[in-house]
Amino acid sequence: MYLTQPLHRLARQTPDRIAAVDAGRRLTWRALEARVAAFAGALRSRGLEPGDRVAMLARNGTDFLVYILGTFWAGGVINPVNLRWTGGEIGYSLENCQTRFLIHDPEFAGLLPAIRAAAPGLVHVVETGAALDGWIDAADPVEDALRRGDDLAAILYTGGTTGFPKGVMLSHTNLxxxxxxxxxxxxxxxxxxxxxxxxxxxxxxxxxxxxxxxxxxxxxxxxxxxxxxxxxxxxxxxxxxxxxxxxxxxxxxxxxxxxxxxxxxxxxxxxxxxxxxxxxxxxxxxxxxxxxxxxxxxxxxxxxxxxxxxxxxxxxxxxxxxxxxxxxxxxxxxxxxxxxxxxxxxxxxxxxxxxxxxxxxxxxxxxxxxxxxxxxxxxxxxxxxxxxxxxxxxxxxxxxxKDMIITGGENVYSAEVESALATHPAVANVAVVAVPDAKWGERVHAVIVPRPGETPCPDVLTAHCRASLAGFKIPRSFAFVDALPLSAAGKILKNVLRDAARETNTGDTP
Structure with a gap:
């Protein structure tokens, strides 16, 4: 299987149907195929070899779709960049897998000095908008390289909040x-x-x-x-x-x-x-x-x-x-x-x-x-x-x-406690983490986002949990915040919550 196959098929079967829409552009399948082939031609004319990595630092849109399919069409490997990383973290990920091409939105131009400093192997940098359009329009379309099967298709970096992120290698068959x-x-x-x-x-x-x-x-x-x-x-x-x-x-x-x-x-x-x-x-x-x-x-x-x-x-x-x-x-x-x-x-x-x-x-x-x-x-x-x-x-x-809490020798699964707390009408959002405890080793700590106009009381929340949870699972401490820290993918950053709770934790059970 090659991941450009759907584009070939749909450009022939339904060429005039809409394929992709964003705030500034609507592309038919015929137009998308032409733009992808030209994007691939621009990459190849600048020396892209089979398996070379191409990065994208951009918001969602039709350009992102063209980048993905165009990189595959050219014979390359996509390396999309986490928008929330610092320039140094981005540069690390690019240099780590020897990425030579970077497409970026203008809003991220301020990160380029730090990116270039950390990724000296980066050669070609193109800004979306007029520059990218000109880059594509000036290129001759090329034939699909037809990388497929176990050929590398993507390197996606995970982590980055602590230590060094890992590049996950995914093939065409995988995806x-x-x-x-x-x-x-x-x-x-x-x-x-x-x-x-x-x-x-x-x-x-x-x-x-x-x-x-x-x-x-x-x-x-x-x-x-x-x-x-x-x-x-x-x-x-x-x-x-x-x-x-x-x-x-x-x-x-x-x-x-x-x-x-x-x-x-x-x-x-x-x-x-x-x-x-x-x-x-x-x-x-x-x-x-x-x-x-x-x-x-x-x-x-x-x-x-x-x-x-x-x-x-x-x-x-x-x-x-x-x-x-x-x-x-x-x-x-x-x-x-x-x-x-x-x-x-x-x-x-x-x-x-x-x-x-x-x-x-x-x-x-x-x-x-x-x-x-x-x-x-x-x-x-x-x-x-x-x-x-x-x-x-x-x-x-x-x-x-890593999120399981062991308190007094008993295992507590944070998701179970979160589900119990989420049913209280004063709770808009909740995350449960472990904090060190002098008596129990770890204790259950709940971070609560109240609903607008509500001021939930720890004693009331504790009583609410007793109806559905064993005693050792009930939070022994609470924190109330306006919002939970989220990753770019929308996941709650529990490591941030754990660090914040430990900074204010005495180690004693209240």
Missing amino acids: ASSAFGSIAARQGPAGTRYLHTAPLFHIGALSGLFVTLLSDVENHFLPAFDPLAVLESIARERIVELFLVPTMIRMVIDHPRFAEFDTTSVRGIRYGASSIDGALLDRAMEAFPNAGFIQAYGMTELSPTATVLGTADHGAEARANGRLRSAGRATMVTEVRIVGPDDTELPRGQVGEIVARGPTVMLGYWQMPEATAEALRGGWMHTGDLGVMDADGYVTVVDRL
Whole structure:
């Protein structure tokens, strides 16, 4: 499989249909193919060799789509850049994998001195807008290089908040297999107009793009997530399907103008990237009654999808048997199991590490053979997530291994405590972390974002938790904040919360 195949097919079958839309441009499949071939020609005329890396530091838009497909067409490897990194961090990632080409939005020009200082191997830098348009228009189109199969397609850097990020190497087969697995597990019709809101440097958004390309879908792009812009786009463009992480779902349905917009066109909402609490999911399903909900679980190293909870698993029966809170079952191209510390498979119902294997598993970490061997030991990708599998293969993710709290010798899964707190009417958002405790080793600490106009009391929240949690799981300390720190992909940065809590922690149980 080669990832440019959908473009070849659709440019021939439906050349005059709309392929991609952003605020400034609408491209048909014919026009997209021509722009991609010319972008590839510009790269080759400047010396791109098969397998060379091409980076993009930009907001979502049609240029990002052209960059992805044009790099593949030229025979290169995409290396999209995390917009929240510093210039030094960006430069590290570029130099680490010897990236020579960088496309960037004008707003990031101020980072270039630091990027160049950290990435002396960077040769060609082009700004989007008039410069990129001229670069493309002046180039002769070239034939597709047709890199495919196990050829390297992408290097996606993970981490960067502590230590050095790792470059995850994904092949054409990896990314295509994940997309096919997601399509097969859709359990409902494909949307005809898909809204891309999450940043395309993130694997969750990137995988959604490959799903849409393989599904003959009209792609609409927002430069960045904004709840009002999402609502406006849904109403104006009659969006049928979109991907939102849980924090984005919360921001959309909580927007004070939500009721003003016609959202009845939405037939599918994909969610994932982090766990969702039951109260939020219930509210989302009520807010979008026409939509089928689909949860995907995975990670960058799995390209990314391992399991899917499809639309059929979001009904009354799933609610009754508890499967609505699971992450679903392995896709048609993936094997998943739960293992103990010795990597032997555990009986159903026991908590252990989630591991997976199949054609979606990464090629490895760029120039990190030891880390690759550790992650892929025994032929299985070790996710670092704790989960449990039921008799029918449904996997429930209970926590990250690093986020599990051990208090007084008992294991506490932060997601369970977060779900309990999220049902309190005064709580808008919550994250639970461990802090050191002189008596218990670690204690459960909850960071709460109150709803507007509410001032939740720790004693009231503690009493609320007692109704559904064992005593050792109840938070022993609370912090109240205006907002939780988020990564560019919308994930809560628990390392930031842990650091803040430890700075003010005395080590004594209150």
